[in-house]
Amino acid sequence: MTPPPNPARLDDLALSCRKLFLRRLEVMAHIGAHDFEKGVQQRLWIDVELYVPYAHSTPTQDRLHEVVDYDYVRAVVAERIAQGHVELQETLCDDLAERLLAHPGVRALRLSTCKPDVYPDTQAVGVEIVRIKPEPEPAP
Template identity: 35%
Template structure:
């Protein structure tokens, strides 16, 4: 598998997700705002707080024709509904844990090659618009 991002003079080059040469497309979710039970601090327990979730997926186009059929694509509505289900499962202490769960869920579709997940907590630090994390995961190589 090719390296999806490279470092250039101390900065990270943006991920090239849609790529005609690699026959990949980009499926994304932007600024999904949800109320989540998340956090390690006592004042975060028992109450929901707003988060924003962004997801970028590198998806193989495959050989089949689209035929204007939802079955032939990775459905962003399914991705959103699965994120909502994960958030609804109950309190999660770390945003990292939630991000890993979201990425892992995206890989249940065999066409997903890479997943980048960004989660922002909007009310965690009063002086900041948001704080959070971003992860990027690649489809695990098959075990032989």
């Protein structure tokens, strides 16, 4: 299990990285552990913040290939949702985080999912995680 992030490291990321975000990406997903959630799609909101070091997010030619593209995030989410039913939001968050952190330009992320239609007396129920890639080993 990954230890919780050190708050000082999160502060460092805020100073050394550009934060890219998608807010309230709405998808229809097969998700849920309860019987009434199986076999049906329900709305799911996904918020993603990617921390990308300035070296990987500062274009010199004003071209899309010089930065992490928002389409990458949307494609990762769509691919995972298309794989079928997942019972827990925790599982989905962990899966998405692993895939998004696989991008070489992404150093860290904050990701949340929430289901807005589960309970009539709440706006939404959800899960949020923060993940930071391990520091690269120094060259010998």
